[in-house]
Amino acid sequence: MNQVIYDSRGGNTRKVAEAIAEELDVAAEDVGAASLGPADGVVFLGSGCYGGKPGERMAKFIEANDFLGRRVALFGTSAGGAGSEVKAMEAAVKEKGAEVPGKYFCKGQMAVIFSRGHPNPADIDAARKFAREMAGL
Numbered sequence: 001m002n003q004v005i006y007d008s009r010g011g012n013t014r015k016v017a018e019a020i021a022e023e024l025d026v027a028a029e030d031v032g033a034a035s036l037g038p039a040d041g042v043v044f045l046g047s048g049c050y051g052g053k054p055g056e057r058m059a060k061f062i063e064a065n066d067f068l069g070r071r072v073a074l075f076g077t078s079a080g081g082a083g084s085e086v087k088a089m090e091a092a093v094k095e096k097g098a099e100v101p102g103k104y105f106c107k108g109q110m111a112v113i114f115s116r117g118h119p120n121p122a123d124i125d126a127a128r129k130f131a132r133e134m135a136g137l
Contacts, residue, residue, distance in 0.1 A: 002026055002041040002135055005034040007055035012077040012108030012119055013048045019124045020044055020075065023131040031057045042071045042101070042134050045093070048108060049078030049085035062089065068097030073134040075127065077108030077119060104130040 002024045006017035014028070021028035024044075036043065045062070047054035054062075054076070072093045076086040083105035090100050106123040119127070 001038055002044065003034075003037050004028045004044040004046070005031050005061070006046040007031040007058035007061075008046075008048055008077075009050070009055065010048065010108065013046050013075075015119055015124065016075055016077060016104075016106070016127045017044070017046050019127045020046075020131040023128045024135055031055075031061045034061070036065050036070075039070050042073050043067075043098075044073045044075060044131070044134070045089060046075040046077075047085050047089060049076060049080075049082075052084045052088075054085040054089050058089065059092065062092045062096065066096060067093050070098050071134075072098040072100055073102050073104075073130070074100060075104040075130065077106055079108060102130065102134050 004017050004021040006013050008014040017028040047058040074086045074089050086103050086105045104127055106119050
C-alpha cells in the first residue's frame, strides 16, 4: 500500500502531499501522527525546506524508522525551489537502506513575497504526474 507522509509548516508541502495522496487514493499523513505501514508500496516522504534542510520532525521520523528494502519517493517545497531538503532526505533514507526511485520539488511561498503563488497549478499537476510515475499507474 502506498503512503504519503509530510512535514509542512506553512502549508505548501501539505498541498503537494494532498495532491499526491489524492492521485494515489490514499490519505496524506502529517509526520507527527504517522507510522510506516506495510513495505509493499511506495512511501512518499515530503518536507518544506528550513535552513537548507528538511523539517526537524521529518528528520526525526527518518532517523527513527527502518527503510531497509523500501521504495521511498521524495518531494519538497522551498522558497528557492532548489531541492536541498530533498537531497538531504535522500541521503538519510539511503543510509537507512531505502531505494529512492524518484524525487520531486518545487517552489513554495514563504511569507507573502518569496515565490508568491507557489505551489501553483502547474506545480500541483507535476506532483500528480510524479505520483503516478512512482506508483506505476
